[in-house]
Amino acid sequence: MPEKPIKGEKRYFMTGNEVVAYAAVMANAEIMYGYPITPQNEIMHYWTRMAPKYGKEFLQTEDELSAGFTTVGGVLAGRRAFTATAGPGNTLMQEPISMAEAMRLPIVVVVQQRGGPSTATVIYSQQEVTLTTIGGNGEGFRIVYSTASHQELFDYTIKAFNTAWKYRFPTFVLGDGYQAKMRESLTMYDPEERGQKMIPTEAYVGKPGVPGIDRPPGQYRNTYNVEEEIYEVVQQYTREFNAISPEVAEYESFGTEDADLVVVSHGVVFRAVKEAVKELREAGVKVGYFRPITLRPLAEKELKEMAGRAKALLMAESANGQLARLVKDAIYGATAEIHTLYKPGMGISAEDVAVRIRSILG
Protein backbone atom coordinates (compact mmCIF):
# COMPACT_ATOMS: atom_id res chain seq x y z
CA MET A 1 0.00 0.00 0.00
CA PRO A 2 1.55 3.33 -1.00
CA GLU A 3 1.88 5.49 2.08
CA LYS A 4 0.91 8.82 0.56
CA PRO A 5 -0.46 10.04 -2.78
CA ILE A 6 2.13 12.80 -3.22
CA LYS A 7 5.89 12.44 -3.15
CA GLY A 8 8.00 15.56 -3.11
CA GLU A 9 6.30 18.69 -4.44
CA LYS A 10 3.96 18.88 -7.38
CA ARG A 11 1.82 21.51 -9.07
CA TYR A 12 -1.86 20.71 -9.39
CA PHE A 13 -4.94 22.38 -10.84
CA MET A 14 -8.02 21.23 -8.93
CA THR A 15 -11.09 22.22 -6.89
CA GLY A 16 -10.80 23.34 -3.28
CA ASN A 17 -12.74 20.38 -1.93
CA GLU A 18 -10.32 18.02 -3.67
CA VAL A 19 -7.44 20.00 -2.16
CA VAL A 20 -8.89 19.57 1.35
CA ALA A 21 -9.21 15.80 0.90
CA TYR A 22 -5.59 15.56 -0.30
CA ALA A 23 -4.40 17.78 2.53
CA ALA A 24 -6.13 15.57 5.11
CA VAL A 25 -4.49 12.47 3.63
CA MET A 26 -1.10 14.19 3.56
CA ALA A 27 -1.59 15.29 7.19
CA ASN A 28 -2.01 11.63 8.17
CA ALA A 29 -5.66 12.08 9.10
CA GLU A 30 -6.98 8.63 9.84
CA ILE A 31 -10.76 8.82 9.75
CA MET A 32 -13.41 11.16 8.39
CA TYR A 33 -17.00 11.24 9.53
CA GLY A 34 -19.43 13.15 7.34
CA TYR A 35 -22.91 13.91 6.17
CA PRO A 36 -23.74 15.24 2.71
CA ILE A 37 -24.31 18.96 2.37
CA THR A 38 -23.41 21.29 -0.45
CA PRO A 39 -20.86 22.80 -1.00
CA GLN A 40 -18.60 20.46 0.99
CA ASN A 41 -19.64 17.13 -0.58
CA GLU A 42 -16.58 16.55 -2.74
CA ILE A 43 -14.34 16.51 0.33
CA MET A 44 -16.09 13.23 1.21
CA HIS A 45 -16.07 12.10 -2.44
CA TYR A 46 -12.30 12.43 -2.79
CA TRP A 47 -11.61 11.15 0.72
CA THR A 48 -13.66 7.97 0.10
CA ARG A 49 -11.86 7.39 -3.20
CA MET A 50 -8.45 7.65 -1.58
CA ALA A 51 -9.34 6.01 1.76
CA PRO A 52 -8.86 2.30 0.92
CA LYS A 53 -5.64 3.03 -0.97
CA TYR A 54 -4.02 4.73 2.01
CA GLY A 55 -5.52 2.81 4.93
CA LYS A 56 -8.05 5.48 5.89
CA GLU A 57 -11.58 5.07 7.22
CA PHE A 58 -14.85 6.86 6.51
CA LEU A 59 -18.28 6.76 8.13
CA GLN A 60 -21.29 8.42 6.58
CA THR A 61 -23.59 9.29 9.45
CA GLU A 62 -27.32 9.99 9.72
CA ASP A 63 -26.93 13.76 10.21
CA GLU A 64 -24.43 16.43 11.26
CA LEU A 65 -25.11 15.88 14.95
CA SER A 66 -23.88 12.36 14.48
CA ALA A 67 -21.03 13.42 12.17
CA GLY A 68 -19.82 15.80 14.89
CA PHE A 69 -20.25 13.37 17.76
CA THR A 70 -18.61 10.47 15.90
CA THR A 71 -15.70 12.81 15.13
CA VAL A 72 -15.54 13.48 18.87
CA GLY A 73 -15.42 9.69 19.33
CA GLY A 74 -12.63 9.33 16.79
CA VAL A 75 -10.54 11.90 18.62
CA LEU A 76 -11.28 10.22 21.99
CA ALA A 77 -9.92 7.00 20.46
CA GLY A 78 -6.73 8.93 19.69
CA ARG A 79 -7.13 9.26 15.94
CA ARG A 80 -6.57 12.29 13.75
CA ALA A 81 -10.29 12.64 12.94
CA PHE A 82 -12.18 15.29 11.02
CA THR A 83 -15.46 16.24 9.43
CA ALA A 84 -16.73 18.85 7.00
CA THR A 85 -19.96 20.75 6.79
CA ALA A 86 -21.75 23.95 5.75
CA GLY A 87 -24.76 26.14 6.47
CA PRO A 88 -27.57 24.31 8.30
CA GLY A 89 -25.12 21.46 8.90
CA ASN A 90 -22.84 23.88 10.72
CA THR A 91 -25.82 24.86 12.88
CA LEU A 92 -26.40 21.23 13.90
CA MET A 93 -22.72 20.70 14.44
CA GLN A 94 -22.55 23.39 17.09
CA GLU A 95 -23.75 20.84 19.65
CA PRO A 96 -20.87 18.37 19.25
CA ILE A 97 -18.45 21.29 18.84
CA SER A 98 -19.52 22.67 22.22
CA MET A 99 -18.81 19.28 23.77
CA ALA A 100 -15.38 19.28 22.11
CA GLU A 101 -14.76 22.77 23.56
CA ALA A 102 -15.88 21.68 27.01
CA MET A 103 -13.61 18.64 27.00
CA ARG A 104 -10.72 20.14 25.00
CA LEU A 105 -11.08 17.58 22.20
CA PRO A 106 -8.97 18.32 19.11
CA ILE A 107 -11.55 17.81 16.39
CA VAL A 108 -10.92 19.39 13.00
CA VAL A 109 -13.91 20.76 11.08
CA VAL A 110 -13.80 22.13 7.54
CA VAL A 111 -16.63 24.60 6.89
CA GLN A 112 -17.44 25.59 3.30
CA GLN A 113 -19.77 28.52 3.88
CA ARG A 114 -23.02 28.83 1.92
CA GLY A 115 -25.75 31.47 1.96
CA GLY A 116 -27.97 31.99 4.97
CA PRO A 117 -30.18 32.25 6.94
CA SER A 118 -31.78 28.80 6.73
CA THR A 119 -31.38 26.77 3.54
CA ALA A 120 -30.73 29.90 1.43
CA THR A 121 -28.16 29.15 -1.29
CA VAL A 122 -25.71 26.34 -1.76
CA ILE A 123 -23.22 28.59 -3.50
CA TYR A 124 -21.35 31.09 -1.42
CA SER A 125 -21.28 33.48 1.53
CA GLN A 126 -19.26 34.61 4.53
CA GLN A 127 -22.23 34.32 6.86
CA GLU A 128 -20.94 31.51 9.06
CA VAL A 129 -18.30 33.60 10.79
CA THR A 130 -20.29 34.20 13.97
CA LEU A 131 -21.43 30.58 14.11
CA THR A 132 -17.97 29.15 13.50
CA THR A 133 -16.08 31.47 15.84
CA ILE A 134 -18.44 31.74 18.81
CA GLY A 135 -21.44 29.50 18.08
CA GLY A 136 -22.75 27.08 20.66
CA ASN A 137 -23.58 27.56 24.31
CA GLY A 138 -20.17 28.58 25.52
CA GLU A 139 -17.31 31.01 25.15
CA GLY A 140 -15.87 30.19 21.74
CA PHE A 141 -12.78 28.25 22.77
CA ARG A 142 -11.95 27.54 19.14
CA ILE A 143 -9.32 28.29 16.55
CA VAL A 144 -10.59 29.35 13.13
CA TYR A 145 -8.44 29.73 9.99
CA SER A 146 -10.10 31.63 7.16
CA THR A 147 -8.46 30.70 3.86
CA ALA A 148 -8.30 32.80 0.68
CA SER A 149 -6.72 30.45 -1.85
CA HIS A 150 -6.32 26.80 -2.71
CA GLN A 151 -2.73 26.91 -1.52
CA GLU A 152 -4.01 28.09 1.85
CA LEU A 153 -6.72 25.43 1.90
CA PHE A 154 -3.94 22.86 1.57
CA ASP A 155 -1.52 24.53 4.01
CA TYR A 156 -4.09 25.31 6.70
CA THR A 157 -5.92 21.98 6.54
CA ILE A 158 -2.59 20.34 7.38
CA LYS A 159 -1.86 22.98 9.97
CA ALA A 160 -5.32 22.63 11.55
CA PHE A 161 -4.55 19.07 12.67
CA ASN A 162 -1.35 20.19 14.37
CA THR A 163 -2.97 23.23 15.96
CA ALA A 164 -5.83 21.10 17.28
CA TRP A 165 -3.57 18.42 18.77
CA LYS A 166 -1.04 20.89 20.12
CA TYR A 167 -3.48 23.14 21.96
CA ARG A 168 -6.47 20.76 22.28
CA PHE A 169 -9.04 23.26 21.10
CA PRO A 170 -11.47 22.46 18.25
CA THR A 171 -9.93 23.83 15.06
CA PHE A 172 -11.67 24.98 11.91
CA VAL A 173 -10.76 25.64 8.32
CA LEU A 174 -13.28 28.21 7.14
CA GLY A 175 -13.68 28.25 3.38
CA ASP A 176 -16.69 28.94 1.21
CA GLY A 177 -18.52 27.66 -1.85
CA TYR A 178 -16.29 29.55 -4.28
CA GLN A 179 -13.13 28.07 -2.81
CA ALA A 180 -14.81 24.66 -2.58
CA LYS A 181 -15.89 24.43 -6.20
CA MET A 182 -13.42 26.61 -8.08
CA ARG A 183 -10.31 25.14 -9.72
CA GLU A 184 -7.00 26.81 -9.06
CA SER A 185 -3.29 26.02 -9.22
CA LEU A 186 -1.38 25.11 -6.11
CA THR A 187 1.64 23.18 -4.93
CA MET A 188 0.93 20.07 -2.91
CA TYR A 189 3.61 18.40 -0.84
CA ASP A 190 4.34 15.97 1.93
CA PRO A 191 4.59 18.17 5.05
CA GLU A 192 7.03 15.79 6.71
CA GLU A 193 9.40 15.99 3.73
CA ARG A 194 9.42 19.74 4.33
CA GLY A 195 10.33 19.22 7.97
CA GLN A 196 6.81 20.03 9.16
CA LYS A 197 6.29 17.28 11.72
CA MET A 198 2.79 16.09 12.44
CA ILE A 199 2.14 16.35 16.17
CA PRO A 200 1.51 12.86 17.59
CA THR A 201 -2.01 12.04 18.70
CA GLU A 202 -2.93 10.46 22.01
CA ALA A 203 -5.88 8.30 23.04
CA TYR A 204 -8.18 9.51 25.79
CA VAL A 205 -9.92 6.14 26.12
CA GLY A 206 -8.96 2.57 25.22
CA LYS A 207 -5.34 2.92 26.31
CA PRO A 208 -3.29 -0.19 27.21
CA GLY A 209 -3.67 -1.69 30.67
CA VAL A 210 -6.57 -2.34 33.00
CA PRO A 211 -7.99 0.82 34.61
CA GLY A 212 -7.86 0.76 38.39
CA ILE A 213 -5.07 -1.83 38.28
CA ASP A 214 -2.39 -0.74 35.80
CA ARG A 215 -3.51 2.87 35.46
CA PRO A 216 -6.28 5.22 36.53
CA PRO A 217 -9.37 5.13 34.33
CA GLY A 218 -9.71 7.88 31.73
CA GLN A 219 -12.97 9.51 32.76
CA TYR A 220 -14.24 12.63 31.04
CA ARG A 221 -17.30 14.71 31.76
CA ASN A 222 -18.84 17.98 30.63
CA THR A 223 -21.36 18.20 33.46
CA TYR A 224 -20.78 19.95 36.76
CA ASN A 225 -22.73 20.22 39.99
CA VAL A 226 -22.13 23.75 41.22
CA GLU A 227 -21.40 27.24 39.88
CA GLU A 228 -17.92 27.35 41.37
CA GLU A 229 -16.88 24.16 39.53
CA ILE A 230 -17.83 25.34 36.04
CA TYR A 231 -16.53 28.84 36.78
CA GLU A 232 -13.11 27.40 37.62
CA VAL A 233 -13.06 25.27 34.44
CA VAL A 234 -14.05 28.20 32.21
CA GLN A 235 -11.55 30.49 33.94
CA GLN A 236 -8.77 28.00 33.32
CA TYR A 237 -9.72 27.54 29.65
CA THR A 238 -9.91 31.33 29.25
CA ARG A 239 -6.42 31.76 30.70
CA GLU A 240 -5.04 29.03 28.44
CA PHE A 241 -6.82 30.34 25.35
CA ASN A 242 -5.60 33.89 26.01
CA ALA A 243 -2.07 32.64 26.67
CA ILE A 244 -1.81 30.81 23.34
CA SER A 245 -3.65 33.47 21.32
CA PRO A 246 -0.59 35.61 20.42
CA GLU A 247 1.27 32.61 18.96
CA VAL A 248 -1.83 31.20 17.22
CA ALA A 249 -3.13 34.45 15.73
CA GLU A 250 -2.13 35.08 12.10
CA TYR A 251 -2.76 38.00 9.77
CA GLU A 252 -1.29 39.77 6.77
CA SER A 253 -1.25 43.45 6.09
CA PHE A 254 0.02 45.96 3.54
CA GLY A 255 0.42 49.72 3.48
CA THR A 256 -1.13 50.24 6.90
CA GLU A 257 1.73 52.48 8.11
CA ASP A 258 0.77 55.49 6.00
CA ALA A 259 -2.70 54.59 4.73
CA ASP A 260 -5.60 57.03 4.89
CA LEU A 261 -7.89 54.06 4.61
CA VAL A 262 -7.33 50.39 5.53
CA VAL A 263 -9.63 47.71 4.17
CA VAL A 264 -10.36 44.90 6.61
CA SER A 265 -11.53 41.63 5.04
CA HIS A 266 -11.02 37.89 5.24
CA GLY A 267 -11.28 34.78 3.12
CA VAL A 268 -12.04 34.95 -0.56
CA VAL A 269 -13.15 38.62 -0.31
CA PHE A 270 -9.58 39.44 0.62
CA ARG A 271 -8.52 38.47 -2.92
CA ALA A 272 -10.67 41.28 -4.32
CA VAL A 273 -9.44 43.67 -1.65
CA LYS A 274 -5.80 42.85 -2.34
CA GLU A 275 -6.24 43.51 -6.06
CA ALA A 276 -8.14 46.78 -5.52
CA VAL A 277 -5.63 48.08 -2.97
CA LYS A 278 -2.69 47.23 -5.23
CA GLU A 279 -4.23 49.03 -8.19
CA LEU A 280 -5.12 52.13 -6.16
CA ARG A 281 -1.68 52.24 -4.55
CA GLU A 282 -0.10 52.18 -8.01
CA ALA A 283 -2.39 55.09 -8.87
CA GLY A 284 -1.06 56.98 -5.83
CA VAL A 285 -4.00 56.48 -3.44
CA LYS A 286 -2.91 55.89 0.15
CA VAL A 287 -4.77 52.68 0.94
CA GLY A 288 -3.79 49.50 2.70
CA TYR A 289 -5.28 46.27 3.88
CA PHE A 290 -5.45 44.18 7.02
CA ARG A 291 -6.51 40.58 6.63
CA PRO A 292 -7.02 38.38 9.69
CA ILE A 293 -6.14 34.77 8.80
CA THR A 294 -7.29 33.50 12.19
CA LEU A 295 -10.77 34.87 12.90
CA ARG A 296 -10.51 33.36 16.35
CA PRO A 297 -8.32 34.28 18.04
CA LEU A 298 -7.82 37.58 16.21
CA ALA A 299 -4.45 39.30 16.05
CA GLU A 300 -5.84 41.82 18.52
CA LYS A 301 -2.68 43.76 19.29
CA GLU A 302 -1.82 44.33 15.64
CA LEU A 303 -5.41 45.17 14.74
CA LYS A 304 -5.57 47.74 17.51
CA GLU A 305 -2.27 49.34 16.51
CA MET A 306 -3.40 49.52 12.90
CA ALA A 307 -6.78 51.02 13.82
CA GLY A 308 -5.00 53.56 16.01
CA ARG A 309 -2.94 54.81 13.03
CA ALA A 310 -5.49 54.68 10.21
CA LYS A 311 -7.87 57.58 9.60
CA ALA A 312 -10.57 55.26 8.27
CA LEU A 313 -11.37 51.58 7.99
CA LEU A 314 -13.47 49.87 5.37
CA MET A 315 -15.00 46.58 6.47
CA ALA A 316 -15.67 44.45 3.38
CA GLU A 317 -17.44 41.14 3.68
CA SER A 318 -20.09 38.91 2.10
CA ALA A 319 -22.15 39.19 5.27
CA ASN A 320 -23.83 41.92 7.30
CA GLY A 321 -20.80 42.71 9.42
CA GLN A 322 -20.03 39.37 11.08
CA LEU A 323 -16.28 39.93 10.87
CA ALA A 324 -16.79 43.63 11.64
CA ARG A 325 -18.38 42.78 15.00
CA LEU A 326 -15.32 40.76 16.00
CA VAL A 327 -12.95 43.45 14.76
CA LYS A 328 -14.81 46.36 16.41
CA ASP A 329 -14.68 44.49 19.70
CA ALA A 330 -10.93 44.02 19.31
CA ILE A 331 -10.19 47.64 18.38
CA TYR A 332 -12.52 49.26 20.90
CA GLY A 333 -11.30 52.77 21.66
CA ALA A 334 -9.64 53.38 18.30
CA THR A 335 -10.73 56.59 16.60
CA ALA A 336 -10.69 55.48 12.95
CA GLU A 337 -13.93 56.12 11.09
CA ILE A 338 -15.62 52.87 10.11
CA HIS A 339 -17.09 52.39 6.64
CA THR A 340 -18.71 49.26 5.34
CA LEU A 341 -19.14 47.24 2.19
CA TYR A 342 -21.50 44.45 3.11
CA LYS A 343 -22.92 42.10 0.50
CA PRO A 344 -24.47 39.24 2.47
CA GLY A 345 -24.39 36.04 0.46
CA MET A 346 -22.96 37.83 -2.61
CA GLY A 347 -19.48 37.84 -4.01
CA ILE A 348 -17.41 41.04 -3.89
CA SER A 349 -15.22 42.04 -6.82
CA ALA A 350 -12.08 44.18 -6.88
CA GLU A 351 -14.09 46.80 -8.75
CA ASP A 352 -16.73 46.85 -5.96
CA VAL A 353 -13.96 47.53 -3.46
CA ALA A 354 -12.20 50.18 -5.59
CA VAL A 355 -15.44 52.07 -6.27
CA ARG A 356 -16.28 52.07 -2.56
CA ILE A 357 -12.80 53.28 -1.59
CA ARG A 358 -12.93 56.14 -4.12
CA SER A 359 -16.36 57.18 -2.90
CA ILE A 360 -15.11 57.31 0.69
CA LEU A 361 -11.88 59.17 -0.10
CA GLY A 362 -13.68 61.47 -2.53
Added chain:
Amino acid sequence: MSLQVAMPKSWRVDTKPHKFCPGCGHGLVLKAVGEAIDELGIQGKVVYGCDIGCSLLSWDFFNVDTIQTHHGRTTPVITGIKRANPEVIGIAYMGDGGGYAIGSQHLVNAAARNERITVILVNNTQYGMTGGQMAPTTMPGQKTETSPYGRDPEKTGYPTQGPEMVAAITREGAYVARATVAKPKQMKDFIKKALENQINGGGFSFVEVLSTCPTNWRTNAEDTWNFVEKEMPKYFKVGEIKVPESRHEEGK
Protein backbone atom coordinates in the same frame (compact mmCIF):
# COMPACT_ATOMS: atom_id res chain seq x y z
CA MET B 1 -19.47 -5.56 62.60
CA SER B 2 -20.31 -3.87 59.37
CA LEU B 3 -21.90 -5.64 56.45
CA GLN B 4 -19.53 -5.91 53.50
CA VAL B 5 -21.57 -5.30 50.37
CA ALA B 6 -20.36 -7.34 47.43
CA MET B 7 -19.39 -4.92 44.68
CA PRO B 8 -18.31 -5.96 41.19
CA LYS B 9 -14.52 -5.77 40.80
CA SER B 10 -14.91 -3.32 37.93
CA TRP B 11 -16.71 -0.78 40.14
CA ARG B 12 -14.82 2.17 41.55
CA VAL B 13 -15.07 1.78 45.31
CA ASP B 14 -13.97 5.37 45.93
CA THR B 15 -17.03 6.80 44.15
CA LYS B 16 -19.49 4.74 46.21
CA PRO B 17 -22.08 5.11 47.60
CA HIS B 18 -23.44 6.11 44.20
CA LYS B 19 -25.43 9.26 43.48
CA PHE B 20 -28.79 7.77 42.48
CA CYS B 21 -31.99 8.31 44.51
CA PRO B 22 -33.04 5.66 47.03
CA GLY B 23 -35.03 3.02 45.19
CA CYS B 24 -33.65 3.94 41.76
CA GLY B 25 -33.06 1.02 39.42
CA HIS B 26 -29.82 2.36 37.90
CA GLY B 27 -27.73 0.84 40.71
CA LEU B 28 -29.11 -2.61 39.93
CA VAL B 29 -28.49 -2.25 36.19
CA LEU B 30 -24.97 -0.96 36.75
CA LYS B 31 -24.29 -3.85 39.10
CA ALA B 32 -25.32 -6.26 36.36
CA VAL B 33 -23.11 -4.38 33.89
CA GLY B 34 -20.20 -4.53 36.37
CA GLU B 35 -20.63 -8.25 36.99
CA ALA B 36 -20.86 -8.92 33.26
CA ILE B 37 -17.62 -6.97 32.70
CA ASP B 38 -15.96 -8.97 35.49
CA GLU B 39 -17.14 -12.34 34.24
CA LEU B 40 -16.09 -11.61 30.67
CA GLY B 41 -12.72 -10.22 31.81
CA ILE B 42 -13.04 -7.11 29.65
CA GLN B 43 -12.36 -4.35 32.19
CA GLY B 44 -9.26 -3.31 30.22
CA LYS B 45 -11.12 -3.15 26.92
CA VAL B 46 -14.41 -1.48 27.75
CA VAL B 47 -15.12 2.13 26.81
CA TYR B 48 -18.27 3.15 28.61
CA GLY B 49 -20.35 6.13 27.50
CA CYS B 50 -23.18 7.63 29.48
CA ASP B 51 -25.87 10.01 28.32
CA ILE B 52 -27.55 13.08 29.79
CA GLY B 53 -30.27 12.46 32.32
CA CYS B 54 -29.81 10.32 35.40
CA SER B 55 -27.45 8.04 33.47
CA LEU B 56 -24.80 10.79 33.53
CA LEU B 57 -24.38 10.17 37.26
CA SER B 58 -22.45 7.05 36.26
CA TRP B 59 -19.61 9.03 34.64
CA ASP B 60 -17.19 7.95 37.39
CA PHE B 61 -18.95 4.72 38.33
CA PHE B 62 -16.59 2.05 36.94
CA ASN B 63 -12.90 1.46 36.78
CA VAL B 64 -13.17 1.61 33.02
CA ASP B 65 -12.53 4.42 30.54
CA THR B 66 -15.64 6.56 30.49
CA ILE B 67 -17.04 9.43 28.50
CA GLN B 68 -20.10 11.42 29.48
CA THR B 69 -21.75 12.89 26.42
CA HIS B 70 -24.88 14.89 25.52
CA HIS B 71 -28.55 13.95 25.60
CA GLY B 72 -29.10 11.22 23.02
CA ARG B 73 -25.54 11.46 21.68
CA THR B 74 -23.88 8.54 23.45
CA THR B 75 -24.69 6.24 20.54
CA PRO B 76 -22.72 8.31 17.96
CA VAL B 77 -19.84 8.97 20.38
CA ILE B 78 -19.38 5.27 21.12
CA THR B 79 -19.88 4.53 17.41
CA GLY B 80 -17.13 7.02 16.57
CA ILE B 81 -14.76 5.45 19.10
CA LYS B 82 -15.49 1.89 17.94
CA ARG B 83 -15.03 2.86 14.28
CA ALA B 84 -11.71 4.50 15.09
CA ASN B 85 -10.51 1.71 17.39
CA PRO B 86 -12.33 -1.61 16.78
CA GLU B 87 -10.32 -3.23 19.61
CA VAL B 88 -12.42 -1.60 22.33
CA ILE B 89 -15.71 -2.94 23.68
CA GLY B 90 -18.09 0.02 23.41
CA ILE B 91 -21.02 0.36 25.81
CA ALA B 92 -23.54 3.18 25.32
CA TYR B 93 -25.67 3.61 28.45
CA MET B 94 -28.74 5.84 28.29
CA GLY B 95 -32.32 6.41 29.36
CA ASP B 96 -35.52 6.09 27.38
CA GLY B 97 -35.70 9.82 26.57
CA GLY B 98 -32.13 9.81 25.26
CA GLY B 99 -32.55 6.65 23.20
CA TYR B 100 -36.12 6.90 21.95
CA ALA B 101 -36.73 10.66 21.69
CA ILE B 102 -33.81 13.07 21.25
CA GLY B 103 -31.39 10.37 20.09
CA SER B 104 -33.78 8.08 18.24
CA GLN B 105 -32.25 8.85 14.85
CA HIS B 106 -28.87 7.72 16.17
CA LEU B 107 -30.31 4.51 17.64
CA VAL B 108 -32.18 3.68 14.43
CA ASN B 109 -29.22 4.35 12.16
CA ALA B 110 -26.61 2.69 14.37
CA ALA B 111 -28.85 -0.38 14.46
CA ALA B 112 -29.46 -0.24 10.71
CA ARG B 113 -25.71 0.06 10.04
CA ASN B 114 -25.15 -2.87 12.41
CA GLU B 115 -22.60 -0.94 14.46
CA ARG B 116 -20.58 -3.33 16.62
CA ILE B 117 -21.51 -1.65 19.88
CA THR B 118 -23.68 -2.52 22.87
CA VAL B 119 -26.49 -0.15 23.81
CA ILE B 120 -28.07 -0.50 27.24
CA LEU B 121 -31.20 1.59 27.60
CA VAL B 122 -32.88 2.02 30.97
CA ASN B 123 -36.64 2.47 30.69
CA ASN B 124 -38.29 4.04 33.73
CA THR B 125 -41.23 5.49 31.73
CA GLN B 126 -40.35 9.18 32.17
CA TYR B 127 -37.59 11.82 32.22
CA GLY B 128 -36.00 11.41 35.64
CA MET B 129 -33.31 14.10 35.82
CA THR B 130 -35.52 16.91 34.55
CA GLY B 131 -38.24 16.15 37.05
CA GLY B 132 -40.60 13.52 35.70
CA GLN B 133 -41.95 14.61 32.33
CA MET B 134 -43.70 12.30 29.87
CA ALA B 135 -41.31 10.15 27.83
CA PRO B 136 -41.88 8.06 24.69
CA THR B 137 -42.23 5.12 27.12
CA THR B 138 -44.81 6.63 29.49
CA MET B 139 -47.63 4.10 29.96
CA PRO B 140 -51.17 4.89 28.77
CA GLY B 141 -52.94 6.72 31.57
CA GLN B 142 -49.70 7.29 33.53
CA LYS B 143 -49.47 10.70 35.21
CA THR B 144 -46.31 12.73 34.68
CA GLU B 145 -45.46 16.43 34.97
CA THR B 146 -46.38 17.00 31.30
CA SER B 147 -49.27 14.53 31.28
CA PRO B 148 -50.81 15.51 34.64
CA TYR B 149 -54.16 13.91 33.83
CA GLY B 150 -52.57 10.73 32.53
CA ARG B 151 -51.05 9.97 29.12
CA ASP B 152 -53.77 10.06 26.48
CA PRO B 153 -52.67 7.82 23.59
CA GLU B 154 -55.12 9.59 21.27
CA LYS B 155 -53.13 12.79 21.67
CA THR B 156 -49.62 11.56 22.44
CA GLY B 157 -49.46 8.11 20.93
CA TYR B 158 -48.58 4.80 22.54
CA PRO B 159 -45.36 3.96 24.32
CA THR B 160 -42.38 3.23 22.08
CA GLN B 161 -41.63 -0.46 21.70
CA GLY B 162 -37.88 0.02 21.49
CA PRO B 163 -36.43 -3.48 21.30
CA GLU B 164 -39.20 -4.56 18.91
CA MET B 165 -38.28 -1.63 16.65
CA VAL B 166 -34.55 -2.39 16.86
CA ALA B 167 -35.22 -6.06 16.15
CA ALA B 168 -37.24 -5.12 13.09
CA ILE B 169 -34.47 -3.01 11.54
CA THR B 170 -31.42 -5.13 12.36
CA ARG B 171 -30.09 -7.97 10.28
CA GLU B 172 -28.84 -11.38 11.31
CA GLY B 173 -26.10 -11.08 13.91
CA ALA B 174 -27.84 -8.54 16.09
CA TYR B 175 -28.79 -9.25 19.69
CA VAL B 176 -31.93 -7.58 21.07
CA ALA B 177 -33.57 -8.18 24.44
CA ARG B 178 -35.71 -6.58 27.10
CA ALA B 179 -34.76 -7.21 30.71
CA THR B 180 -36.08 -5.93 34.01
CA VAL B 181 -34.52 -5.03 37.34
CA ALA B 182 -37.20 -7.28 38.84
CA LYS B 183 -35.28 -10.27 37.42
CA PRO B 184 -31.62 -9.46 38.17
CA LYS B 185 -30.15 -12.81 37.12
CA GLN B 186 -31.89 -12.69 33.74
CA MET B 187 -30.91 -9.02 33.36
CA LYS B 188 -27.24 -9.87 33.88
CA ASP B 189 -27.54 -12.80 31.49
CA PHE B 190 -28.97 -10.57 28.73
CA ILE B 191 -26.37 -7.84 29.26
CA LYS B 192 -23.61 -10.45 29.20
CA LYS B 193 -24.93 -11.93 25.98
CA ALA B 194 -25.14 -8.46 24.45
CA LEU B 195 -21.49 -7.88 25.32
CA GLU B 196 -20.46 -11.33 24.12
CA ASN B 197 -22.14 -10.60 20.80
CA GLN B 198 -19.93 -7.53 20.41
CA ILE B 199 -16.82 -9.43 21.51
CA ASN B 200 -17.60 -12.10 18.90
CA GLY B 201 -18.01 -9.43 16.25
CA GLY B 202 -21.64 -10.36 15.78
CA GLY B 203 -23.41 -7.07 15.34
CA PHE B 204 -25.50 -4.41 17.01
CA SER B 205 -26.46 -5.43 20.54
CA PHE B 206 -29.30 -3.80 22.40
CA VAL B 207 -30.80 -4.40 25.83
CA GLU B 208 -33.66 -2.35 27.23
CA VAL B 209 -34.04 -2.69 30.98
CA LEU B 210 -37.33 -1.94 32.76
CA SER B 211 -36.42 0.07 35.81
CA THR B 212 -37.80 2.05 38.75
CA CYS B 213 -38.12 5.73 39.63
CA PRO B 214 -39.97 6.08 42.95
CA THR B 215 -38.97 9.74 43.19
CA ASN B 216 -40.89 10.79 40.08
CA TRP B 217 -43.46 8.02 40.18
CA ARG B 218 -44.21 9.20 43.72
CA THR B 219 -44.59 5.61 44.83
CA ASN B 220 -43.72 3.78 48.03
CA ALA B 221 -41.63 0.63 47.98
CA GLU B 222 -44.58 -1.70 47.41
CA ASP B 223 -46.14 0.36 44.61
CA THR B 224 -42.76 0.90 42.98
CA TRP B 225 -42.07 -2.80 42.82
CA ASN B 226 -45.62 -3.53 41.71
CA PHE B 227 -45.30 -1.10 38.80
CA VAL B 228 -42.02 -2.48 37.47
CA GLU B 229 -42.81 -6.13 38.16
CA LYS B 230 -46.49 -6.31 37.18
CA GLU B 231 -47.64 -3.21 35.27
CA MET B 232 -44.75 -2.44 32.91
CA PRO B 233 -44.38 -5.99 31.51
CA LYS B 234 -48.02 -5.93 30.45
CA TYR B 235 -46.98 -3.48 27.77
CA PHE B 236 -43.23 -4.13 27.58
CA LYS B 237 -42.68 -7.87 27.10
CA VAL B 238 -39.58 -9.13 28.88
CA GLY B 239 -37.33 -11.60 27.10
CA GLU B 240 -34.92 -12.08 24.22
CA ILE B 241 -36.35 -10.71 20.99
CA LYS B 242 -33.57 -11.39 18.53
CA VAL B 243 -30.57 -13.63 18.98
CA PRO B 244 -27.85 -14.44 16.44
CA GLU B 245 -28.51 -17.55 14.35
CA SER B 246 -25.35 -19.27 15.61
CA ARG B 247 -26.74 -19.26 19.13
CA HIS B 248 -29.90 -21.03 18.02
CA GLU B 249 -27.75 -23.74 16.50
CA GLU B 250 -25.65 -24.09 19.63
CA GLY B 251 -28.83 -24.66 21.59
CA LYS B 252 -30.05 -27.50 19.33
